Amino acid sequence: MSVKFPFFPLILMVVLGCNPKPNEVTHKYTNTLIHETSPYLLQHAHNPVNWEAWHPEVLERAKQEDKLLLISIGYAACHWCHVMEKECFEDPEVAKVMNEHFINIKIDREERPDVDQIYMDAIQMISGNGGWPLNIVALPDGRPFWGATYVPKDNWIRSLEQLAQLYQKDKPRVIQYASDLSNGLHAINLVEHNKDNDLFTLEQLEASVHNWSQYFDTYLGGHKRAPKFMMPNNWEFLLHYATTQNRKDIMEFVDTTLTRMAYGGIFDHVGGGFSRYAVDTKWHVPHFEKMLYDNGQLVSLYAKAYAVTKNELYKKVVEETIAFVEEELLDESGGFYSSLDADSLDEHGNLKEGAYYVWTKDELELLLGNDVNVFQDYFNINSYGHWEEENYVLIRDKHDEEIAKKHGISILELQEKIKADLAILKKERSKRSKPRLDDKILTSWNALMLKGLVDAYRYLGHEKYLTLALKNAYFLQRAMTKKDHSLYRNHKEGKSTINAFLEDYATLIDAYISLYEVTFDEQWLQNAKSLTDYAHQHFFDKESGMYFFTSDEDQSLIRRSIETNDNVISSSNSIMANNLFKLDKIFYGSGYGSIATQMLKNVQQDFGLQAQGFAHWLNLVLYFNQDFYEIALVGPNFKLLGQTIGASYIPNSVLVGTVGESGLELLQNRLVPDKTLAYVCIEGACKLPVSTSDEVLAQVGHPEQD
Template sequence: MLNRITILMVLLSLTNGCTQKSNKVTHKHTNALANETSPYLLQHAHNPVNWEAWKPEVLERAKKEDKPLLISIGYAACHWCHVMEKECFEDEEVAQMMNDNFINIKIDREERPDVDQIYMDAIQMMSGNGGWPLNIVALPDGRPFWGATYVPKDNWIKSLKQLTDLYKNDKTKIVQYASDLANGINAINLVENKADSDAYTMAQLDTSVEKWSKYFDSYLGGYKRAPKFMMPNNWDFLLHYATANSKPKIMEHVNATLTRMAYGGVYDHVGGGFSRYAVDAKWHVPHFEKMLYDNGQLASLYAKAYAVTKNELYKTIVEQTIGFVEEELLDENGGFYSSLDADSLDEHGELEEGAYYVWTKDELSQLLGSDFEIFKDYYNINSYGLWEKGNYVLIKDKTDEEIAKKHNVSVSALNEKLNNSLNILKEKRTERSKPRLDDKILTSWNGLMLKGLVDAYRYLGNQDYLELALKNAKFLEKEMIKDDNSLFRNHKEGNSSINAFLEDYATVIEAYLALYEVTFDEKWLNHSKNLLDYAKTHFLDKESKMFFFTSDQDASLIRRSIETNDNVISASNSIMAKNLLKFHKLYTEEDYGVLAKQMVKNVQGDFDESAQGFANWMHLVLYENQKFYEIAVVGKNYKAIGKKLSGEYLPNSILVGSEKEGGIDLLKNRYNEGETLVYVCIEGACKLPVTSTEEVLEQIKN
């Protein structure tokens, strides 16, 4: 095997260095990316590097020419991707070396998460860490043998020269190393079918959560570390667990986390919505990119938390987050764009991270006048809120009541002053250069946002959210669902493209099922089931009983991945398992429930020590170990009663309804003329029908 020091330690050591002054982009050059629609790929369309998109014909040409692949993966909102483009990919000396010796491929990780997963695993195996830009050098068949993230120009040139020499002079060893690495990449992704395992118990779950809680930051929320990611699936599960099991300490931590995130600079107090993560431990300074997937999931989480606590802060966060998404990310056709960049042009015309969002003390004082003193205390225009270069990132650390008392005003008067000040700042921001928009529309991220809108309507009752949800659901129906019930991944400028991945199916199935629960329109239930059945046919691994990330209709890569770990977005398999369990309650004759239980058994060995990474999976332990209710509403007033019931936080339930007879078993033979009856059932066995929400809740309580 090729010596790791030769091709890994030496070359990776070259990745440390200072950034160089960026050159202005020119259009002297145009490469094949000019034909793509991804904003990230189009950003590189005028590099002197002969970039190509990931396509079978490009890989075939690499084999014919016997050139290694240089694969560079990033996304439009990625700060360090922009830095490396300026320093390396716009440089003609660098481009010459890359063009002479490599087939150069640019990938938008958001368009092609299947490719990104594989090469992220590769770099983590080689170096122990990863990130974007993700730069990989691979054999012409795609097997990697070197990788790095951000690399300054001089070290990039040195690395590529050494790699070129190695490929020409020691190819046998490189091939052996790449083969061994490819075997490792496949091995770490294997999932065993553990059919003989016992189901995970509540006692085991309690122990797992207890171990997990040792990492909680009880004061600042989240975990005892920096950076801090929001991880909505973590707090979503813990909200479920705390309320289902009367765990006040866990609930206290959920509330502390949600409050601190809402107080922090990671939340945009001026324009609403969350940035991707905070670089520090107090949720203060964000990595300023704003992603649709974060905001969709957080709208859902805060709406559920509001249903439980009736905390007005949570309601405000939902409202402002959806307001941001509607204002900045909504396409006229009902789809949602992907992200806003971290970088924008500063006052000198240079791209700078956070330039759109930060404020100087003098600027705030001049803009806000007599209200500045209250604003200064409220948002910490002091050493606590200072970021760098005299710039402040707004952050709260006191309640409205504390600030109002200090300034001898009522809470309502305080809020009026603050709202006026924030409106002034928002208006002022319109004069600044806006962050760049990634206007591609991704199916899975739209599924997450659709679910967020449904939950916001469900728990806040705002009809506008349902209208927005229906507009998005119809967009997905029209533009992303094909005639055979398969999905597209991407939509841009009127065209849908790329076959969808498992996460696309999982999130849309979940969102459509949730939409059915608040509308009782069986169209959405049928779409959801059709997508589920398509995924079972084309994604299911019959051996492990898990789902592959890619369909059997797509060209094979060096690995057909199985995604199990919940990250900032829940694993596609965990979402699918929850979908299957819920569909089992509606279609008991299908094998959905058996499959869901087996999927959990396959991964539950990781729950004990890695609960954070399997949080979405652990809902299923609660579903299986505690009563799960099928609630059917039948009769003339089914929508009104259904709306009241859906506003209750009942995570261990599924809600169905119809005016008379419905298309699923739970809605058959339930109609009684002149009455609206509600049936509370467990696995199809129902209690005596009742006529009010209060009676339903009493039956569930008992």
């Protein structure tokens, strides 16, 4: 449903470009953000604007004083947030207008996605687009009536003065507009309880993928557009679809996409890890910030793709991405930090996007000497790899074989040369001013990284990845989980704060299920069940059959959102539905499966023309329309057998195991003394037990066994 509102001509949103200015820090002013832990909020603690954090008492004061709210939302790695801070929020003239007419609230969108969701919907209804910084003017009760993204200083002052005057002179008009907008915000978030008995079929899914495929960039990978976001859930579903439906054309597209992303400048060839998105069609020039949630999901994706293809490039991407995360984002507690900024200081001391990552031709010639010709061919230090001014962003577009042949060396020699060259560049880059670190620890993003580590261990077999995963899981259990099985959202400097959202529960449940499948330690499975039951009690909406984003124990703003569209991170409801489906296979009689079924029915009407926006949901369509296997392992060597089976990509399965007796129904009455047996079951009905991984793979129809 699309709802748009006309708006007052005198205060239309203005969005103009600008260049960053030098990073000037002053402590002439200090506001209440100094008491917060979010790096983004602390960046604004010395602005002359009287910023306050999002707290109930601030909203209550606004009502008492009948003062408009000015709500500005961003995040630490946001380039244009920094630009607007420099131009507007550090300026005393701007601050005077803001402080006189508004109660000013700064929000870290990563800490408070619940607030960000609502105001992002609002600005999209007002203007048709959105982004960050997200600036909203709202009534004292939080209902919005104006919004803009980046606005230059003069337009910002003029707009705020007009808004303040309008509220004083024509308050009923403003209140009516805010009321209409709030009604629209409710309307676009409604999810109806679909009473249709039919689930989406494989034939319908095939048609959906066909419609989607019209947007595939089969040469450069991804979708035919710029900017290009990596969208891990899109390619992970298509990997699932291609392998289970034997679609070689889809698998070829997935391979093209993953190869081009790994070749592109969006991947940091020097230090590992991915940036958030590419501004062009060839994955070349990134928006340089590096986010934990992207890298966690991409580790999972590339590990699974490696399991299917045995492509060494994918394995290398997994290893180098984890190495980056471990080097730059790992806290000594076992938690992972959130991001690295896009901006850093250049050689002139100016804050500039990408300064840490780019190279000039002269620099490369000086550093690499005789090897520079091979390196320049390999990473396109030419018109293809040129960015702006004299700067190049490293990008590949040829296979190793082609480069090695051109230079008359072996592939191994080439790889050793490039490895040595990149080590030189990494050492040189370490002398540069590093991007700022957002060192808050978020439950959901850590859960995505945890799952990435588990999948890396499962499909690559490196024991250190499991060690890292367990350290993170114990941290989340210790620091982010309360005694009643509820979660915290945020952790910083030893302190956990903010009640978690559905995204936190859903991603952590998913990670715990995956961790159980490689360790067979039932505490992780029981943790997943406890979190599921808590989420059902406090987030479930009986009317729609979906889950709210916020708990019933937290104060809601305008509405309790229901998140269904899969974005760069899959929607909390789609992750939850997948979790419920899998847990239903393990905990018989739980009723989880019927909830997952209803959730799928509620959103499936959108799959036909918007498949890419529901990619994670589409995994459920495959689960419901094909055999889903419960693989139960019992006996003294069950862990070794499980490790061997688990290394094969079998998305339509859950893996459980024990050495002897277990409380899990799937594992009961299976023990045969001195034997390790595998039982492949569908809905609890099992095939004859077998004792080798090859026999298991044959029973589940794994393509390697066809």
